[in-house]
Amino acid sequence: MAYSEIVLDHFKNPRNVGEITEADGLGEVGNPVCGDMMSVYIKVENDRIADIKFKTFGCGAAIAVSSMITELAKGKTLEEAMKIKNSDVAKALGGLPPNKLHCSNLGADALHSAIKNYLDRKSGKAVAKPEDKELHLPEKGEACYCPYCEKKVEEESPFCIFCGQEMPHEHDH
Amino acid sequence: MAFIYLDHQSNTPLHPLVKEAMIHHMETIFGNPSSDHQAGQPAAQALDLARSRVAALLNANPQEVVFTSGGTESVNQAIKGVAIGLREKGRHIITSNIEHKSVLNSLRTLRLLDYRVTSLDVDAHGLVDPAAVERAITPETILISVMLANNEIGTIEPIAEIAQIAKKHKIVMHTDAVAAVGNLPVDVQELGVNLLSLAANQFYGPPGVGALYVRKGTPVWPLLDGGTQENKRRAGTENLISIVGLGMAAELAKNAIPERQVRLRALKERLEQGLKAGIPDIHINGHPTRNLPHLLSVSVEYIEGESLMLMLDDEGIVVATRSACASGSLRASHVLIGTGMDFATAQGTLVFTLGEENTAGDIDRVLEVMPGIVQNLRDMSPIYKKSAG
Incomplete structure (x- = not known):
């Protein structure tokens, strides 16, 4: 903290x-x-x-x-x-x-x-x-995508297993 | 202690007798339990004693206890070990939506390796429906993993019923019992599970050590490869000082649980009733009767949990929050969302976990200061509408 x-x-x-x-x-x-x-x-x-x-x-x-x-x-x-x-x-x-x-x-x-x-x-x-104003409601089952190669990745992946790029910490804003 | 500690789930303080046992071990024994000489043998005996103490706590056979580095490793070993051990039989695993992250993320890894996972919904109290488990079974199913008691809302799952279904279909059953062992009587024969995970730091043992109960004949492939320690289940020289601590903690827990769970439940009741009486618009989470004796999860409307936690901390009261802002991932708790709670309310959640050293005076102190703190934060909150106008 x-x-x-x-x-x-x-x-x-x-x-x-x-x-x-x-x-x-x-x-x-x-x-x-x-x-x-x-x-x-x-x-x-x-x-x-x-x-x-x-x-x-x-x-x-x-x-x-x-x-x-x-x-x-x-x-x-x-x-x-x-x-x-x-x-x-x-x-x-x-x-x-x-x-x-x-x-x-x-x-x-x-x-x-x-x-x-x-x-x-x-x-x-x-x-x-x-x-x-539009409410930013995360949808159930919303998938995560690698921001570099755009392939579907698991939540909280330390890195993308497709392109090897480190994954940024995602947040909901 | 300079503060009132109500976050025993994060880590319990070390019991003085556990500390004494660990120090005594450090001062007298340094050999490797795998060595057949006179330095190694006392170490082997210390390891055996710890193993039989943990087995006694669970009503298991000592040969069925594998020491690990804690709850997370136990869960990883159970889930990935069965996945590897039974990969020729099938690649389907059943779990629930409210498991601990060690379960969720072990399954994430297995999905990468082309295993399929069915994750079951829970009801508003966080209960898994055994009938839904049975409906999810396919000929490919190799493992069912459902937690014994939930670490965020305290709900106790119908594990014996689910294990019976698993047995009928010849599927391996694992339960993550980290939040339960040491706080409730846990008997692997009554539960009928094949695998059960536990951690010493939930019951006054040291952090960084735990155990996995492996029923004889369960096909668990080791995660850590190397020598033949732990009956070939977990290679590497044992973390014996901590294991000795775990053994002593298990011995103490076995004797303490009957009285402790009654006493802590009474304190929790005092806290729950006091909060309900002193603070409007709060929700008590989890199942009303099937719950952990020492855990109270409370969602406070209109405010965010981390600010509430910090304000209490400033008053010398230490609790945990489940708000998204306090988590590394900035996502609302999957457990609370899994019970159908809306995102905004989930943000205002505190988890109180009581322990041996807590007194009625501690609870009364919380009840004295928390209503004022909540009111201050609500007065600051743009979503709080005063009931008067």
């Missing part, structure tokens, strides 16, 4: 938890089926993120990432906030264990989605409702 001290601090004492009742933008990414889900609420004043709150269903890393992204984004201009990358969040947290790196994708994605939602609302564009 080995979470850094910063991760543990943000996990145990998460900053900016909650909702903003009259938020200017809302970003929702992930779903509980995949293991984590995050909602980001932003309040925008003069093109700056004046306030930001989150709610997250997820592991220790997902909660720490959510907390950190709100800290990084608070007070930034929208343009600056759009430039925050997933790797910035992981870096600010003092690193994440390799199998938790996907959790850091959640943070920046949710923030960017909230900003996009704000911009769409402002320009009067139709805003996609969360219900429209």
Whole structure:
């Protein structure tokens, strides 16, 4: 496991938890089926993120990432906030264990989605409702395929027995 | 201990008498049990004693006990050993959807070698239907492997019934009894199985040592080739220090199980009732009556298990989680999904496994802190809708 001290601090004492009742933008990414889900609420004043709150269903890393992204984004201009990358969040947290790196994708994605939602609302564009989003349900008996030679392989194979390539750790995102 | 340990399934603490036996062995004996000289003979005697102790725990003959490096090796040896031993007879194996990964992945390897596997569904309590086992049998079937007790939800499978069906059709029957041995009385004659796997670290012995019960006449080809140790079933100089520990743990378990299972079941009941009373929207997994006395699997709605586990850890309470995020593979538990649970609920699952040193005070401490932690995480969760509004 080995979470850094910063991760543990943000996990145990998460900053900016909650909702903003009259938020200017809302970003929702992930779903509980995949293991984590995050909602980001932003309040925008003069093109700056004046306030930001989150709610997250997820592991220790997902909660720490959510907390950190709100800290990084608070007070930034929208343009600056759009430039925050997933790797910035992981870096600010003092690193994440390799199998938790996907959790850091959640943070920046949710923030960017909230900003996009704000911009769409402002320009009067139709805003996609969360219900429209497709649920990523793994199907029963879904097979695994080698990403290199595309032959059907067994789950959790250490390497592909057809082409010999090492298999990456697959996940459901 | 500085923390309350409720994860005995991951590893039990070493019993002081087991530790003492291992140290005594290390200090007095170093010969190789295969040597017929005066250094080797005390080692051979220590090996024999350990073997007879494990046999006594299972009501087996000592010649039927093969020492291994643990539960995983025992399972691999049983399944792949029979597959090789009976390859001229057939290439079909029957198992269930909720087996341990050592079973699932042994069968994965056999599929690569063109064996066919039928994996049976379980019901909502995790039970395998013996009639479904019988229906799956083909003239090619050589092995049935179903676990004695499930390590994630605690359900005890009808192994004696399934073994009877196997016997009627002259098929070899293996049971992965790793989660059961040491926690329940396990009698290979009553079960009627040909092969049974166990691990010492489930009952206060050391990790990295286990045994495979091999009923006389069962065609198991060795996985590890070499010398004639373990009656030609498992080559290599024996890990005797650990085997001595396993032997002592087996001896202690045989005497302790009757009282221990009653005491731990009472503690588990206290935990279950307390959690149900203190936390809304939780599910107790597994079979309501046919279950392990020391294991409680709880799924908590609206939150994810790893964060719950870490919060409890921070409060000095050590438990296991079965959330996808905590597993290496980032997939939801195949056992919980196998019982028909939805993916989101499966993510919020904790497994408590109680042990000898636990007290009612330990349980009460969990009941004191867990409701607040769950509420905090739920307040943080976007899928939690407060019942009030």
